[in-house]
Amino acid sequence: MRIALIADTFPPLRTSGAVQLRDLSREFVRQGHELTVLLPAAELQSPWSLEHVDGVRVLRLRAPRTKDIGYLRRTVGEFLMPFAMLRNLRRSPLAHERWDGVAWYAPTIFLGPIARALKRASGCRGYLVIRDIFPEWAADMGLMGRGLPYRFFKAVARYQYSVADVIGVQTPGNAAYFDDWVRGPGRRLEVLQNWLAEAPVGGCSIAVADTPLAGRKLFVYAGNMGVAQGMGILLELAQQLQSRRDVGFLFVGRGSEARRLAADAQARGLDNVLFRDEIHPDEIPGLYAQCHVGLVALDPRHKTHNIPGKFLTYMQSGLPVLANINPGNDLAALIREEGVGRVSTDQSVQSLRQMALELVDSLDADPGMPMRCKALFARLFSPQTAVRQIVAALQAPGRAPAGAVTQDTARAPLQAGQDGAAASTQTPKRVRLLDSAH
CATH class of the missing domain: 3.40.50.2000 (Glycogen Phosphorylase B;)
Structure with missing residues (x-):
């Protein structure tokens, strides 16, 4: 498949999200897919920058700064980010590219507009990988009330959800947040385990x-x-x-x-x-x-x-x-x-x-x-399993039963991980997870 992956973090950043997306992108290529990663880049002087990393096309698109700044500036920057990315994508060599599927990664909650534009242009399905249910966790933590700012972020998050055909959550415990969303036509909610590639033991600057x-x-x-x-x-x-x-x-x-x-x-x-x-x-x-x-x-x-x-x-x-x-x-x-x-x-x-x-x-x-x-x-956390599950969801239109994640849906990561086809006949003790941005 020709897949576009949209995110706001990727190496050389050292966040856990950047490492995850690096490992995921390498696995897409290893399994024979053509992957293009689209990223915002505040440091760019030109509208776009295209590079090839480990067989992945990485298109960085100039956008407002959103990292290591105050909350108000960050909010404005993130709101404008997808529109700036779209504008500069249209100036890039990939302006007329068409995709077999679009996937994007949350956090952030602001990528809905660019994901929607790419889906519509290509007539393909979209998969939203959710690792962070914002603004819910911030309100729970007391970092914000449930007033106007909360309602604004909630509306942005709901719009992003509305763009997705499939949403992959960390754990069955998060399914309740999507009870209303999953009742929409053609929508599917499933558990997508966290993933991490094998890493050799090497040197460390801390002795x-x-x-x-x-x-x-x-x-x-x-x-x-x-x-x-x-x-x-x-x-x-x-x-x-x-x-x-x-x-x-x-x-x-x-x-x-x-x-x-x-x-x-x-x-x-x-x-x-x-x-x-x-x-x-x-x-x-x-x-x-x-x-x-x-x-x-x-x-x-x-x-x-x-x-x-x-x-x-x-x-x-x-x-x-x-x-x-x-x-x-x-x-x-x-x-x-x-x-x-x-x-x-x-x-x-x-x-x-x-x-x-x-x-x-x-x-x-x-x-x-x-x-x-x-x-x-x-058993649970390989990028091979995650890629197979995302690809299967993008290839196969259809919807899960309305309501919360079913037992079969919750097992989907292990089923997809067998040979990419045959479902597992073994039910593990537990099959749920991931990282949030925390």
Whole structure:
């Protein structure tokens, strides 16, 4: 198929979304599809820039800046972004290209106009990959009320949904947000698992052996440190375990809370905690090879089911997880049923402390845990499965039964992953997930 993939993040950015889309685009090519990625680029001096990366055509289109600026400017920039992309697409060598299918990635919620234009010009179907249900999570977190700004963002999100023929959500728990949408004619809602390509263990600019944490059992957090993560409790945990000289905590990444958290750790005198800046995604396997447990944190005010992309990277590297997440999140049952770590939803640092100590003990007592982590990753989170599922949805018009995701629909990722044709006869314990932008 000739497929257009629209997004607002892609390498050289180092976000989890950029890495995901890089892996997905490579897999489209590996499976024999012709893929073109369309991206906004504020830094361009010309209307467009076309390059070829790993067999993928990458068309960058000049658009307003939307990253690392204030909320008001970002909102205006994102609103104008799809229209600027369309204008500059029409100036590019691909102005008259036609596609067999259009896929696009949320976040952001603002890509509806360009996705609609490409669909209409080509007479093809569209697949919306949703990793972040905005503005719902922001309202749940108290970052915005449910007044005029919320209603504006909600209208934009609904328009984007209306453009899609198929929507792939992270988890069955998010299906309720689309009860009205899925009743529309020809619409299909399904669970699209998160994905991550296999990555070799290479070098890493962080050498734990050269730090004060050398020789300790390391709990590692690598990724965004923002309000949505609710990471304060992890510093409380580190303080609770400061007397354990065999345990350390390593935080790697960036985000709105990174500096505050590092300053807080210093103010508490936590000599068992180390903060380091963001590293290249290719260094992550080398980092995890030096660590023992992966940390996951989500603010308890979340009501949507957000499964961070870092969870996949931990599983891929065979790291069991210690998670502190919102009650009811599908991730909790997955961790417990698959035996890949410990998870707390009661927001008690004492509970988290007990689980951390259990994990430290189990590192030696349960040598099969790393293999369970890797097996879970291989079974559920490959880009091969994701590409087959998206392609199948774009090729086959039709609709699922009205209402929420059905059991068969929820199994779709595994069915598509068999040989691209035959459905699996095995029902896994759980088949749901992904990363949000959190």
